[in-house]
Structure formats: structure tokens, C-alpha cells
Amino acid sequence: MTAQGARTWLASDGFDAKAVRYGVDAYRLVYRTVDTRNRMTTASGLVVLPRNDARRLRTVSYGHGTTSYKDDAPSVAPDVWGSAPGVTFAAAGFAAVVPDYLGLGLGPGVHPWKDVPSETTASLDMLRAAKQFVPRTGRTLERQVFTTGFSQGASAALGLARALQEGQDPWFRVRAVAPIAGGYDFKGAQIPAMLRGELHPKLSVAYSSYLLTSWNRLHGLYKKPTEVFQEPYASKVEKYFDGTTPGQEMLQGLPDTIDELLTPRGFELLRKPGGSFARALDVDGEVCKAWTPRVPMRLYKVSKDEQASTLNTDHCRISLSARGVNVPVVDLGDHTYGDFRHLGANVAGTARVVRWFSGLSK
Template sequence: MSTPMRTKLPALACAGLVLATAISPAALAATGAAPRSQAVTIDDRGSIVSADLLARLSAEQVAAYLTRAKSPVPARPQGADLYAVVYRTTAVDGAPTTASGIVALPARSRKNLWTVSYEHGTLATKADAGSVSDGDGRAVPLLFAAAGFAGVAPDYLGLGKGPGFHPYMDSATEVSATADLLRAAGELAGRKGRTLSGDLLVTGFSQGGQAAMALGKSLRDDSTFRLRAVAATSGPYDARNAEMPALLDGRLEPHIAAYYLAYWTVSMNRLHHLYDAPSEVFRDPRVEKLFDGRHSFDEIVAGLPASPRKLATAAYLERLAPLRRAGEGDGVQ
């Protein structure tokens, strides 16, 4: 699992750009595979609540933006339109809700566009998500739009303009929030005189690596999208046998380990009820409130103790001991 300090945008963008250019629409055409239109025919899920144009950028402006973001720039970039989209989806319990995300559409390419979905890394602050904040949640889909793709980047549930809490590390809602944004992207493209082919490339970093793999698995037999490739980077693919032991046995920097352990614990309690009161798992019960979606990253880090041992109660560490022993460390730091 990567550190939450800042996502590695250049590395991720390079991996995703290689994926996109290696399996480009032109390359597909050369194979004789026929594109098809992407229709949005499902009930209410994926329908657009709002779509706000954030920027209409020329090719030169796109290149300048990506350069400032320390991202690769396509050899012949297109201009692009960048939208913040709010759309209908489902909550953890299956109830109707809304979520938000970014859709970037290229200026020149108009028909049968391939789509690239970017799954972002760990965020605990609503205001840091792409629909409401500049960052990789905008730069990465813009990169793909500049290369002639429709770029899509979900905020996930509870981040950006979405209501409620973010169910961190919940694969099911990472998948549903992304799939419904892909449907919303098809609707938006149609409104703008473009069509999406249904061909899909998926990439993601950190939490997004895991989300990308889960999305890829869910779409293997999907009738709406044709999954062409997945490039997942630095994801927590085996939380029980790899990530959690690394958090607990000292292989990860202790303060970062405290961040991930606290965030995971709060999220899992909301999903699966791990505790009745935060004092059962945290030495300082105020830790739970740091993950309300309103505290900034810096506020969260400043409010956390310096290690898992200082974060968690002895009773909670004992409950986690089987996970620690699943790894190859020599004790909680």
C-alpha cells in the first residue's frame, strides 16, 4: 500500500498512458474489431443529476496544465472539456444515492471513443476529490482526453459532492460508483454530440489499484462495456495477508501505518461494526472524528499518534495479532 502523502501522478500517468497508447482506438481499428455504441438503458442508476463544465482547454492549455501537474504530455495533444458530474448510484445498503466524479472529453475525437477509467488513491477528505479540487483526479482523465479517449475518474461514494461517509476499501461500492459514472459519461457524451464505443481501459493507484482490479473482475462478462485491459498500480490486493501485517509489524513507516490503520478501522466499523465505542479501539477516542470527511489531510496527520502502538488500545492490538503474525515482521512498532 502506498503512502497517503501524495499520489505518484507521473508514474501512474506513465503506466496509464502506456496502457492507452498500446491499445489505442487506431490499434483496434487495425485489428478489424468493430466499435459499438454505448447505450444507457438501465433504470435510474448512472443518470446525470448535474454536469458542470469546469474548463474548456485548447491543446496548448492542456499541455501546460499537464506539465504543471508533472504528468506526461501526449506527442500531439488534443484540447479537452473537463466536467464535474453528479450522478445517481447506490449506497452500501443498496439504497439510492448520488456520487460525483470527473469526465474529460477530447475536442477533436467525437465518435466511438474508447474510455479510460482512473481509480484514485486513498483520500479521507471530501474536498480533495476531483469533482471539487484540482489534482490527479482531474489531471489523469485530462491526460487521457488529450490522447483522444474519454477520461473518467470517480470520486467514490462519500467524497467530492457525494453525501455521507466514504466506505474506504469497500470493493462493492468502488465498483458500483465507477460503473455508474461510466454510464453517466455515456449520457454526457451523447449530449455533447459524441459517442462512446463501450471499449474500456482501467487504471488505478493505491486504493485505486485495488478498485481497478475489482472493477475489471466485475466487467469481465458485462454486456455494456468491453474490458480491454487493466493496469493497476501499488494496490492493497491482499489486506489480510500483506497490507495489514505490514501496518502492524514495522515494515511501513509508523506514522503512515497509524493513518491507514485508523482510517481502515473507522471505515470497517461503519460497514461491519467492529466496536461499540471508539474508546474500545483507540487510545484517544477523538481519532474517529478525524475521519468525518471534513478534516483536511494535514489535520488528520497532526491529530494522529506516531505509531499503531500509540494509536490502538492493547485489547484492539490483541484482536489484530493474528493479522500481524500472518506477515514476517518482529512486532508492532
């Protein structure tokens, strides 16, 4: 896309085009990584580069939000939404690196949703793949990486930043972190808010279903779906989240409320997590609790978020503060996308983050 083409394309879906300075070229990479059991596999992702004269490019890693359908991942999605943040950062002069995560896009198998360890390895290996690929275009990537992401990708961005700060790659270093509207504390914030009916009922059904089916594959939460899901949903719910069912079809097939979805055992599992489920939730929450960021960081949220409870951000800020890190929380104001404030946070947050990263890189 030319610069004007990028402006028109972004604006067509409500994304802010003010940061556009350059045209862009986008590439899909398929690369080696590891799965949740540390076995070799492949994954895909999007790399977007600016059409400018820079030979060394500053890098932004962007973690996308939740999708359950393989074809909605950034490197394959036909719409603006999936790749707009990548185009925004590249058009501002960065090399944008956008992993699809495991099991989405062209990746084999089923996506392990909300599994921060595999989101981290997929994101780090995507950076390594981009480092190998970009020289084919006559450029190189600088060592410092800016990490950001939306919703599910907010935790992925924190996981990647932690890995980079801990030196898990000999080349890359984290420069700044800017997660947007994340679900950082499923145990203490997100699950209780869904069960209390404080969030969008239908989407709470989808997130609860996705969590239980995905984490059952990872952690063995139940033996049969009928243990935790009521019929007629028990016989269909795992199919809805195997990557082959479009999102709208999945939503139409699920009930409108959690009361219609879960059995007493399902409610008990969410209300009082124990065993492997509790341990996995603790690992999920470590993105805010188990490390001390030593780089500039901001948390972005939208008030009255109907999908990711704002308590997630509050708890993350408190946890970081207890480790001596005072992180500013930026309220993105009243912005919606498709009638959802949560999705609007991605649009407004991307616009704010690209300006902040651009200022830090001068």
C-alpha cells in the first residue's frame, strides 16, 4: 500500500490514520516454534515494513486479541481489523511483527487460548523469524523491541517483554511495554466478573466456553464435556473452539447466559478453581505478578469495558506497584467499535500507543 492507500484503508474501518507517514509492504511468515509440550511445530504471522529509506528498523511486536477461527488471524484475515495495528505501526516507520499464535492462521492443530507460555514462545520465535527474513528486503531489525497487544494479546505482550528482559534471546531487548485492555487476572477479576453478570452475557458464555475447552486440552479439567456443559451445548462446544468454526456461527450456537451453559460442576470449577486449573490460573496471572519491569510501561484500558473487566488492569497495576513499579494507567475514553467498548479500546489504544512509541524512539 502507498501511504495514501494505508490512510484510506485504515480509515475505512475506523482506525486512526494520523500516524501514517509511509507506504507499507506486508508479508506472511511461516516459521518454526514449539508447542505447549515443547515439541517442534510451526506457526504463522504477519510482518509489515515501512516503505522508507531506513536500513535499521525499530521493531514493534503486537499481540492480537481473541479469535477462535483460524482464518481470522492477522496473517490470513481478509478484513482491516486483523492487520490494522500492524499496518499502523509500519506506516509510522516501525517494523511490525504480529504473531498469529499457535494453531491459528496457517499453524497446525488447535489454538491453546490464554496460554501465556506458548503465546510467549510463539511471539519470541516470530521475532527471530522476522530477524532472519527482513535482510532479504535490504533491511535489518534493531535490537530494541517495543511490545504491545490487545485483550488476549495484552498478556502475550507482557509475557514477551518479560522473556526479553530476562535475556531469553541473545539479540533482542525490550524497550517499552504498552498492553491494552487485557485480562491479566482471570482468577481474581475476570472469572468472578463473568459469574456475577457484570460483563456482556453472551460474550461471557463464549469466553467461559473457550477457557474450559482450551484448558481441558492443556490441563485435563474434565473427562467428558457433559460434566461441565449442559446439553445441547456439551455435544457441540468443543467443535466451536477447534479453529474451524467461524465466530458468528459459534456465537449463534451457544446460549445467551452462563446459567444455560454450565452444569453445577462447571460452576464449581469456575467459582472455586483447584488443582491443575488453579495452578494454570496462577501462571496466567504471573504476567503482572512474577517480574519487575525495568523499562517504560503503560497500561491502557477503557472504562465500562463490557468484555474484559477493568479490575484486570487495576489488579495488574497494584501487583506491579507492590514490586516497586508505578505504572501509569491510561483511560482511552468513550470509544466503540461495532457497539463494543472493548473492541474500541483496540482502535483507540493503537492510536495512542503508536504515538508514545514514536516519541520514545526519537
